[in-house]
Amino acid sequence: MIFYYLMLIVGALSVIGAVFVFFAMYVDKEYSLLNVVKSLGSFVFGVFLLAVTLPSLKYVVLKEYDVVSGKCVVEIDSSGRSSMADFNMLDTDELFTFNDIPALDAYGKSIPYYCKVTVTKDHMFEIGYRIYDVKTRKLILTSP
Template sequence: MNEEVIFYYALLAGGIVCVVLSVLLYFWFREDTGIEFSLFFRLVLLCLFGVGLIWYTAPSLKYVVSHDYATIKGMCTVEYDDQSSPRTIDLYYDETGDSFSFLDRADLGAYGPDVPYTCHVTTTKDHEFEISYRIYDVKTDRLLYSAE
């Protein structure tokens, strides 16, 4: 399992934990001494944050669990941000305008909009979550890097 799939499951699990924890804490604090407004407000925010994470990840759940992915192929440019934490690599498709970001670093030697590559990006069918990518040389179609 790669980092992107683990990140997806972490978002989903984090949402479930936030919702369950906020409900349990609400009932636990309510029975003891009553609940103050500020604590109630924080618990509502925690619950809404959890619901937001679940709302964001749930539509792609069937694709991730069943490994029903789509592969996007085409000319792309690769940009690498050395200053960001965690280090990410961004793939931009010139023809479609799609962009994908991965928690990885490909040692290609040259980056930027002036250096085209052929990229194969595997995503969920709804294009919400990136799974893996492969970068090929434009001229020779030789595999330069694979994050699978």
């Protein structure tokens, strides 16, 4: 969720900042090429981030989430500072990514699990996960 809010805030600030810079250039009548390119780049980047995040804003604010459950394969990449996990849902053929997930080495890396992944209604942003043993349905790991 932090990633969603960060994208939303950066997008809004980029658009607002670009509009202020355009207005300042218009008032001062100074249109240097570098300032125009930087402002236009900031504006386009902000509009892109807002186009990605605003359709899901209703679901995040109203906490309208969907739970995708079924067999999954969890692939953990721990090459950087923090580990990232890809949840490949075998039943629905969807892929969800989470950051800072503990290792599942005791259970195996590519064996199927039973997973419940909470996402926004439009399936654009991940909220949380629960990983169960596929046979016993015993809870192995959950998101904080």
